[in-house]
Amino acid sequence: MNQSRLFSPLKLRSIEFKNRIAVSPMCMYSAVNGLPNEWHMVHLGSRAVGGAGLVIVEATGVRPDGRISPGCLGLWNQEQLEKFKPIVQFIKNQGTVAGIQLAHAGRKSSTDLAWKGGKPLTPEQGAWTTVGPSALPFSEGWHTPHALTVPEIKQLLQDFVHSADLALQAGFQLIELHMAHGYLMHEFLSPLSNHRTDNYGGNLENRMRFPLEVAAAVRKFWPAELPLFVRISATDWVEDGWDLEQSIVFAKELKNLGVDLIDCSTGGSVPKAKIPVGPGYQVPFAEGVRKGADIATGAVGMITDPYNAEEILQSGKADLILMAREMLRDPYWPLHAAKKLGVDVTWPKQYGRVNT
Template sequence: MSQLFSPFSIGQVTLSNRIIIAPMCQYSANEGAASDWHLLHLGNLAMSGAGLLIIEATAVEPAGRISPADLGLWSDATEAALGRVLSSIRQYSNMPIAIQLGHAGRKASTAAPWDGGELVRPEQGGWQTVAPSALAFAANDPAPIELDRSGLHRILQAFALAAQRAHRLGISAIEIHAAHGYLLHQFLSPLSNTRQDEYGGRLENRMRYPLEVFEAMRAVVPDNMPIGIRISATDWVDGGWDLPQSIAFALALRERGCAYIHVSTGGLSTLQQIHPAPNYQVPFAEAIRAETGLPTIAVGLITEPEEAEAIIATGRADMVGLARGILYNPRWPWHAAAKLNAQIEAPPQYWRCQPYGLKTLFGDVRFRQR
């Protein structure tokens, strides 16, 4: 029996298999509101047969967007727009859907990647960025404003309110974005956090604000709604955030009821030295799982079904996350099930597409064709 296609539970949310569609920014929202693109994009992925679909990084306030076209969940209008998309998808797919909530901090106010991805200044339609410390991400960027207590409270409340909106929308789980150099990662790393108060300096202090955000979100949604987190397990820079600190953070999260850890790396510094290769980030998920016992999602150039199967079967992670690979091949789970002699869920409209010789791919289905 394929381990990749065995069920798994995140809290009280049961997944039919261990394949996770990782959050992928689409830069296609209108003032934070989900558009018809999101209906097409998420609807397509909801037909893939994966165990869980995580909606892209969704800003908790307008200033937390990576780009002006980022998805948001900070108002009745943005909640209603996303609700329309989800309502349409749920008519045809019962796949659990999670959402990643985040704030870009000093990496906010940038153009979409296909427009160059550079900083958009206020006079160009952008906005003033904020961060733990007044340290710019890139050498030529203006410095962000260091968050004061009022700003810290505002953003913490924005995370909590967005969590409540996600719950009202019937979303299955929440993932906090504390990876890839965005605001909560900026608090964790000594490269971006040089504060002199209780939120900076030693590890305990640098973890304080991300943990407070987690606690605030956990307090406002029911216990049966899982809250997980995505982290960058290393900055890939000497003297930066690293695996031992990630393990300490994960242990603190476990004490607070964290449901899972989605383990990525990098994104905080332009000085990072990364050498991508197949499965290159999996050892970080493996180490965190071994040290903390928390369920983990492994990512990082996992492209072949046999690779994903081996990761699960050998206990290196509990789930595998796919991003670019599933954009390239939105039926990746179907093809993986065929290779691994497993079954996959698919809408009945597609049952007759099963290739000859794979008549059990979608289970014991019946399709009468006139």
């Protein structure tokens, strides 16, 4: 292959990614009090060593009760900031852009660790009060969330900005706002979870209001030279839920606020949606948002083959490939993909003997 799109640079604002391969945010459920530790250094650092152009830290709570579980990362205090600094610096030292996904899990918070079943915590396990746009539990047996008041919504805006401030101090070059997978901002967007009757519920304009306010507040604070991503679920996969048409409208509004790329995932709003999972199953949504809203998009979801990733980019379906499970299987996927595509990339000098 003479010219690989996958290994061509991508520039957004002042940041240039050395290639179009990103490590998608993946929860590790391995933090204590929201603090990153050695596990996160090795997990994230090895993906940077492996050649990805961008590494995005997992969904990181902007406040304690915004975490999915007690094992999830947080960024609301100085101690967490200091623990992130060496990890961020290591990622950047590999020539990789360091990003972080800021999140609030809403009604899907206060759950046990994934490998313990991920079920809602009991009071004996330290359960906390969950929140959402409406007092509707995610599923039977889940906590019924407290319906947020308008003053509480306004406080959440400040929480996101505060975490963005800490992220900047830690050295992160990119923020992704988590508005997908049935977590708080997606809960406001979807009519399945938002039954409010005030200015934050009802029609599409009102349901978009809180997520757009968060994007606007973070973009206003976040330096103009640094990019801002938003992850969405482009469909709930359920009739009368959130869908691609609404996602395009939403993406246009996000673009107007200065968001640089829409990371297009799907699902998560309801527990029993029928999702046709398969290689590249979410790519059509990245393509639809890219063309419909005229904004850069990222494709994610069971993209494992370098030739498939190349085709997605070459055909204009997306601008960036985000990889999750395949990066867990092979942290050096970018280096191996380059070889398959006939692209000459530089391995870490410490691993130079591999190419001899």
